[in-house]
Amino acid sequence: MEFILIGAIVVILFIIIISNIAVVQQSYAYVIERLGAFHGVWSVGIHFKLPFVDRIARKVSLKEQVLDYPPQPVITKDNVTMQIDTVVYFQITDPKLYAYGVEQPMAAMETLTATTLRNIIGDLELDQTLTSRDVVNTKMRAILDEATDPWGIKVNRVELKNILPPADIQNSMEKQMKAERDRRQAILQAEGQKKSAILIAEGEKESAILRADAEKQAAILKAEGEAQAILAVQKALADSLQLLNEKAPNEQVIKLKSIEAMQKIADGKATKIIIPSEMQGLVGLANGLVEGIKEK
Numbered sequence: 001m002e003f004i005l006i007g008a009i010v011v012i013l014f015i016i017i018i019s020n021i022a023v024v025q026q027s028y029a030y031v032i033e034r035l036g037a038f039h040g041v042w043s044v045g046i047h048f049k050l051p052f053v054d055r056i057a058r059k060v061s062l063k064e065q066v067l068d069y070p071p072q073p074v075i076t077k078d079n080v081t082m083q084i085d086t087v088v089y090f091q092i093t094d095p096k097l098y099a100y101g102v103e104q105p106m107a108a109m110e111t112l113t114a115t116t117l118r119n120i121i122g123d124l125e126l127d128q129t130l131t132s133r134d135v136v137n138t139k140m141r142a143i144l145d146e147a148t149d150p151w152g153i154k155v156n157r158v159e160l161k162n163i164l165p166p167a168d169i170q171n172s173m174e175k176q177m178k179a180e181r182d183r184r185q186a187i188l189q190a191e192g193q194k195k196s197a198i199l200i201a202e203g204e205k206e207s208a209i210l211r212a213d214a215e216k217q218a219a220i221l222k223a224e225g226e227a228q229a230i231l232a233v234q235k236a237l238a239d240s241l242q243l244l245n246e247k248a249p250n251e252q253v254i255k256l257k258s259i260e261a262m263q264k265i266a267d268g269k270a271t272k273i274i275i276p277s278e279m280q281g282l283v284g285l286a287n288g289l290v291e292g293i294k295e296k
Contacts, residue, residue, distance in 0.1 A: 016051050019051075020048055020049050020050070020051050020054075021046065021047070021048050022042065022046070022047050022048075022049065022056065023045070023046050023047075024042050024043060024044050024045055024046075024047065025044065026044055027061065027062045027063045028044070028059060028060065028061055028062060029041050029042065029043055029059075029060045029062055029095040030042040030047070030056050030058070030059055030060070030095075031056070031057045031058040031059075031060060031095050031096060031099045032049065032054055032055070032056060032057065033054070033055050033057040034050070034053055034054050035053060038057075038096065038099075038100065039054060041095050041096060057099060058095070058098075058099045060092055060095040060098055060099070061092065062091065062092055062093075062095075063091070064089060064090070064091045064156060065089070065090055065091065065092075066087060066088070066089055067087070067088045067090070067106065067109060067110065067113075068085070068087050068161075069085060069086045069087070069088070069110055069113060069114070070085060071083040071084060071085040071162065071164065072084055072085065072086070072114050072117060072118070074117060074118050074121045074122075075118070075121070075122060076121055076122070076124060076125055076126050076129055077122060077123060077124055077125045078125045078126055080126045080165065080166065080169065081166065082121075082126075082129070082163060082164060082165050082166070083162075083163075083164040084117060084121070084160055084162065084163050084164070085160075085161045085162050086113055086117060086140075086158065086159070086160060086161065087158070087159045087161050088109065088113055088144065088155060088157075088158050089155070089156045089157040089158070089159075090109070090148070090153050090154060090155045090156060091153070091154045091156060092152055092153055092154075093152055093153070093154045094152030095152065096152065097150060097151055097152030098151060098152035098153065099152075101150050101151035101152055102150075102151045105151055105153065108151070109144070109148060109153070112144060112147055112148070113140070113144060113158075116140055116143050116144060116147075117136075117140065120136055120139050120140060120143075121136070124136075126165065126169070129163065130163060130165075133160050133163075136160055137157075137158050137159055137160060140158040141155055141156075141157060141158040144158060
């Protein structure tokens, strides 16, 4: 009987000892109270608490946590009611302050986030609210971080997830956006037509310049050809006169050569040729000789 009693006592002591051994995991901390008062904070590792004297008041996670709050009604400076939902990223840095700083820290953070959001949005108009998310996020993070510091909480980041204006304002904004897109499209189309007209005009201008240059070159070449023909005729006449001068021709031969030159100048196109009086006799003599030859 005594052995059974001793065995029972040993088992009870073993259970008590085992139940008072605690292992703290990574990224956690335990707040310990002794006889109802704060005693200390257990970090990572194995710990032993005194039976019936110490107790684990709170197990605190030191990881970064996320609170996603439902949409909150917020009124802007120009009296527009919007629905805004907020996401808060925070981390517990002091387990003691977190355990004893405020009752229900998560509920306190939610209320503080809602009131801070209303205060900030209340100073902004609708357009500013829609285009100043970064400003709102920065202000909220600074205010929340300062307010939750006595609670042992560090606010790392605040994000406005959704901003939902009233339905009628959304319709107006969509119409405005559509009008803006139509305006941009009209501007782009007009610019395209302008560039097309400029390109066509430049092409016509270059074509006209090329045609004028071609006509100019043709006229120059034609004039040069005619000038070269006249020079050739004059050169031939000069050469013939030079030969005649070398042979000491008489006056009649010179007059005949002059007549031949006049025929070349006329080129068969003139309808009337005026012959000097001193050549008329020679011409008559030449005609008589031709007629005599024909009779023979």
